[in-house]
Amino acid sequence: MADTPDRPARARAPRSAPPVTTRQAYVLAGNRIPFARAGGHYNHVSNRDMLVAAIDGLVARAGLAGERVGAVAAGAVLKHSKDFNLTREAVLGSALAHDTPAYDVQMACATGVETIVGLADKIRLGRLDSAIAGGVDSASDAPVVVSEPLRRALLDLTRARTPQAKLAALARIRPRHLAPVAPTTGEPRTGLSMGEHQALTTAAWGITREAQDELAMASHHNLAAAYEAGFFDDLVTPFRGLVRDANLRPDTSMEKLAKLPPVFGTRLDTPATMTAGNSTPLSDGASAVLLGTREWADEHGLPPLAAVVDAEMAAVDFVHGREGLLMAPAYAVPRLLARNGLTLEDFDVVEIHEAFASTVLTTLAAWEDDDFCRERLGLPGPFGKVDRARLNVHGSSLAAGHPFAATGGRIVATAAKLLAQRGSGRALVSVCAAGGLGYAMILEAAA
Amino acid sequence: MSDRYLELVNRGPTAALATRLGLPRPALLRRYSPGAPLVPGPVLVVHDDASKGDADAVADALVGWDLDVRRHAAEDERVGAVVLVLTEVASPADLGGPALAVGGVLRGLARGGRVVVLSRPASGAGGDAVRAAARRGVEGMLRSLAKELRGGATANALVVRDGVAVTSASVLGGLRFFLSGRSAYVDGQPLEVVSHGGEAPTDWDRPLVGRVAVVTGAARGIGAAIARTLARDGATVVAVDVPTAGDALARVANEVRGTALQLDVTADDAGARIAQHVAARHGRLDVMVHNAGITRDKLLANMTPDRWDPVLAVNVLAPLRITEALLEADAFGPAPRVVGVASTSGIAGNRGQTNYGASKAGVIGMVQAWADRLAEAGGTINAVAPGFIETDMTAKIPPLTRQVARRLSSLQQGGQPVDVAEAIAFLASPQAGGINGQVLRVCGQNMVGA
Numbered sequence: 001m002a003d004t005p006d007r008p009a010r011a012r013a014p015r016s017a018p019p020v021t022t023r024q025a026y027v028l029a030g031n032r033i034p035f036a037r038a039g040g041h042y043n044h045v046s047n048r049d050m051l052v053a054a055i056d057g058l059v060a061r062a063g064l065a066g067e068r069v070g071a072v073a074a075g076a077v078l079k080h081s082k083d084f085n086l087t088r089e090a091v092l093g094s095a096l097a098h099d100t101p102a103y104d105v106q107m108a109c110a111t112g113v114e115t116i117v118g119l120a121d122k123i124r125l126g127r128l129d130s131a132i133a134g135g136v137d138s139a140s141d142a143p144v145v146v147s148e149p150l151r152r153a154l155l156d157l158t159r160a161r162t163p164q165a166k167l168a169a170l171a172r173i174r175p176r177h178l179a180p181v182a183p184t185t186g187e188p189r190t191g192l193s194m195g196e197h198q199a200l201t202t203a204a205w206g207i208t209r210e211a212q213d214e215l216a217m218a219s220h221h222n223l224a225a226a227y228e229a230g231f232f233d234d235l236v237t238p239f240r241g242l243v244r245d246a247n248l249r250p251d252t253s254m255e256k257l258a259k260l261p262p263v264f265g266t267r268l269d270t271p272a273t274m275t276a277g278n279s280t281p282l283s284d285g286a287s288a289v290l291l292g293t294r295e296w297a298d299e300h301g302l303p304p305l306a307a308v309v310d311a312e313m314a315a316v317d318f319v320h321g322r323e324g325l326l327m328a329p330a331y332a333v334p335r336l337l338a339r340n341g342l343t344l345e346d347f348d349v350v351e352i353h354e355a356f357a358s359t360v361l362t363t364l365a366a367w368e369d370d371d372f373c374r375e376r377l378g379l380p381g382p383f384g385k386v387d388r389a390r391l392n393v394h395g396s397s398l399a400a401g402h403p404f405a406a407t408g409g410r411i412v413a414t415a416a417k418l419l420a421q422r423g424s425g426r427a428l429v430s431v432c433a434a435g436g437l438g439y440a441m442i443l444e445a446a447a
Numbered sequence: 448m449s450d451r452y453l454e455l456v457n458r459g460p461t462a463a464l465a466t467r468l469g470l471p472r473p474a475l476l477r478r479y480s481p482g483a484p485l486v487p488g489p490v491l492v493v494h495d496d497a498s499k500g501d502a503d504a505v506a507d508a509l510v511g512w513d514l515d516v517r518r519h520a521a522e523d524e525r526v527g528a529v530v531l532v533l534t535e536v537a538s539p540a541d542l543g544g545p546a547l548a549v550g551g552v553l554r555g556l557a558r559g560g561r562v563v564v565l566s567r568p569a570s571g572a573g574g575d576a577v578r579a580a581a582r583r584g585v586e587g588m589l590r591s592l593a594k595e596l597r598g599g600a601t602a603n604a605l606v607v608r609d610g611v612a613v614t615s616a617s618v619l620g621g622l623r624f625f626l627s628g629r630s631a632y633v634d635g636q637p638l639e640v641v642s643h644g645g646e647a648p649t650d651w652d653r654p655l656v657g658r659v660a661v662v663t664g665a666a667r668g669i670g671a672a673i674a675r676t677l678a679r680d681g682a683t684v685v686a687v688d689v690p691t692a693g694d695a696l697a698r699v700a701n702e703v704r705g706t707a708l709q710l711d712v713t714a715d716d717a718g719a720r721i722a723q724h725v726a727a728r729h730g731r732l733d734v735m736v737h738n739a740g741i742t743r744d745k746l747l748a749n750m751t752p753d754r755w756d757p758v759l760a761v762n763v764l765a766p767l768r769i770t771e772a773l774l775e776a777d778a779f780g781p782a783p784r785v786v787g788v789a790s791t792s793g794i795a796g797n798r799g800q801t802n803y804g805a806s807k808a809g810v811i812g813m814v815q816a817w818a819d820r821l822a823e824a825g826g827t828i829n830a831v832a833p834g835f836i837e838t839d840m841t842a843k844i845p846p847l848t849r850q851v852a853r854r855l856s857s858l859q860q861g862g863q864p865v866d867v868a869e870a871i872a873f874l875a876s877p878q879a880g881g882i883n884g885q886v887l888r889v890c891g892q893n894m895v896g897a
Contacts, residue, residue, distance in 0.1 A: 053694070056701055061697075063706035065703075065704040095701035237694055240694075243690070
């Protein structure tokens with residue numbers, strides 16, 4: 001496939017009015033299993049089993065056992081081909097009525113957000129009254145791929161009809177073909193891992209090691225405090241003996257984080273700043289979010305937590321180095337807010353997915369940067385400043401871990417509950433994803 | 448939690464061997480299943496002369512339940528149950544006739560048979576010592592009779608307070624409970640009916656239809672059995688347990704088609720959160736079962752605060768605070784039922800359980816003290832006191848001690864979690880509205896703490 005360069009970035013006028021809607025879609029409840037580190041508590045546990053656990057916990061919390069929900073949409077980023085109908089299979093294994101339709105969604109790390117937005121849109125349009133959005137990922141139980149020559153030889157073998165043809169297919173296999181291809185989160189077009197890509201962005205924006213470690217430490221301390229306060233009592237259900245996120249280090253400190261050696265960007269000219277402490281680990285886990293109309297919620301005695309107001313996707317050209325791989329949210333958020341006539345100050349809760357501490361910090365830096373906002377976003381000046389006291393107040397992916405497709409559900413459930421506790425206000429959710437993708441979303445406290 | 452010995456002496460070639468060796472043979476108990484006959488044969492109604500009127504009324508009620516009721520023992524006939532009405536007995540001299548009449552049919556009592564005595568409390572006899580002696584005598588006879596019965600048969604008594612008719616809802620409701628398989632592991636127990644309160648359910652198999660019940664400690668063991676039993680009887684169940692037991696709790700909640708509420712009952716806002724949950728989801732609360740309980744056994748000589756305090760906090764302080772909060776919040780519907788879980792350890796004591804004993808006796812104090820308050824609210828508060836029940840908790844007891852503990856009851860076996868659950872479901876039912884401030888032991892008439 002020929003790689004044609006894009007047209008130069010050009011500022012486009014945002015759409016003038018928010019989308020027309022017929023009714024509101026609400027977040028009614030959330031649930032997830034504690035997130036584990038890859039190769040840890042959920043080693044050899046399948047995506048299906050984790051998704052069933054997340055759904056069953058949600059069903060128990062909402063009292064939906066044996067009930068038909070309008071639809072369940074979920075997905076996984078690392079997915080076995082045998083799991084082509086992962087979500088439907090999970091529904092059949094869950095406590096939901098078996099006549100609940102289900103389908104798979106996949107949009108890299110934005111899978112969770114996309115399932116929520118997609119189902120919320122269906123609810124707003126009147127096609128569904130209720131739905132469950134989910135996401136799951138296992139870096140432990142990832143599919144192992146065989147080498148291309150071996151794969152082709154095996155396919156030919158299955159199609160061969162004569163003994164000679166079978167032998168001929170087998171004869172093509174060489175010992176070196178037998179080495180499995182390890183699963184990777186590397187970008188297919190650049191061959192760079194996500195961490196190496198982010199290291200480029202981190203260096204370009206001059207984000208310091210100290211700033212990254214501070215953000216990581218805050219994430220751990222905030223998440224631990226939220227657990228202690230019982231915030232997750234109705235958002236998390238234990239699984240396989242794990243009660244809290246395995247990655248959580250309540251007692252981490254700047255000193256401890258400072259001791260970790262850099263792991264990304266070590267070959268760049270600039271000092272390497274990204275460590276295992278300020279980057280998310282490979283993780284296993286699943287999450288689910290219950291969505292519905294107010295009427296459906298009332299019938300089920302479920303107080304709505306927050307309304308799904310609007311959402312915006314974005315993508316950036318990282319292939320030619322025009323933008324950092326994980327910078328798409330920096331574009332999605334301003335477009336989304338312009339469309340809704342809002343500024344960053346209008347948000348009481350801000351959730352920016354911590355793929356890496358520096359992802360959050362480069363995004364914040366970009367929004368405060370005059371040149372970036374003028375040239376890349378087409379704005380008259382800096383987009384604005386996020387009040388750090390409103391950012392990821394109960395921790396985020398650095399502490400919780402990041403099972404790719406499960407992260408959206410974790411963030412949206414947390415943001416929705418924060419709004420419900422406040423009783424008013426708005427939340428902004430921002431998630432970056434592989435492939436230069438990004439997703440932003442607005443939630444509003446249910447009146 | 449299986450009792451291998453119980454299985455071996457009841458099934459296959461080992462059963463015959465056990466008989467020939469003369470080993471004790473605990474019976475397979477007759478437990479309730481919806482639709483099963485209430486009693487395993489005809490019901491004989493026996494009475495003393497003075498109680499004839501009451502006996503007639505009770506017999507009429509039994510006929511109304513389509514039972515085969517006999518007023519006179521026939522030669523060599525097997526009976527499923529005997530109802531002994533002694534409500535008006537005036538002197539110990541009058542006990543012999545009816546007692547011997549019952550004795551005459553005991554050899555024909557079916558496996559899983561029942562003897563239910565209807566009497567009145569000695570305390571209600573005023574200064575009439577002769578009558579009080581007769582009434583107290585009934586209780587003494589009952590306890591010994593229960594120890595004599597075999598084949599899984601039990602004997603229990605309804606002690607009907609003076610002024611309460613034998614046809615009142617809770618006397619008949621209690622009679623039905625004792626006759627049925629629901630009371631399989633209740634033996635040798637007098638249960639007092641204090642008022643004419645309560646009402647017969649529309650459907651005896653689903654007496655809790657439309658009721659909303661909260662069960663704490665519902666993730667496993669007795670709590671899970673309570674959730675299942677209340678749901679089977681028609682209740683909508685809110686299953687509560689600590690967040691760390693959330694996965695087991697979710698399974699129970701989904702199984703009974705209820706809701707799971709992850710909550711530490713010792714939290715300051717536990718009562719408020721339960722009230723909020725039931726108000727939002729169900730509009731009200733009808734049944735509150737305080738089942739959550741823990742043990743931290745240690746001789747008092749070696750006791751530490753970290754073993755004493757949590758036991759008191761979970762077992763008795765939490766029920767006190769949650770009940771208070773629910774009453775304050777006006778969370779209950781028109782006929783609240785609060786049921787606590789005490790223990791025979793709280794009645795008789797148990798070596799190494801000073802903390803547990805204090806907490807479980809505390810539960811008894813709570814239900815006795817709050818009976819009037821609940822009565823004013825149109826409801827009741829009672830407790831069950833389980834004896835040796837086959838659970839994860841008792842599975843940790845050393846094997847030999849466990850075997851001894853099992854055989855130390857009249858039924859020669861441990862109870863199942865469902866046995867405790869059945870007693871709680873009865874106390875939570877509309878037909879138990881006249882039973883208030885009482886403690887019902889579910890212990891197979893354990894020798895400990897009689």
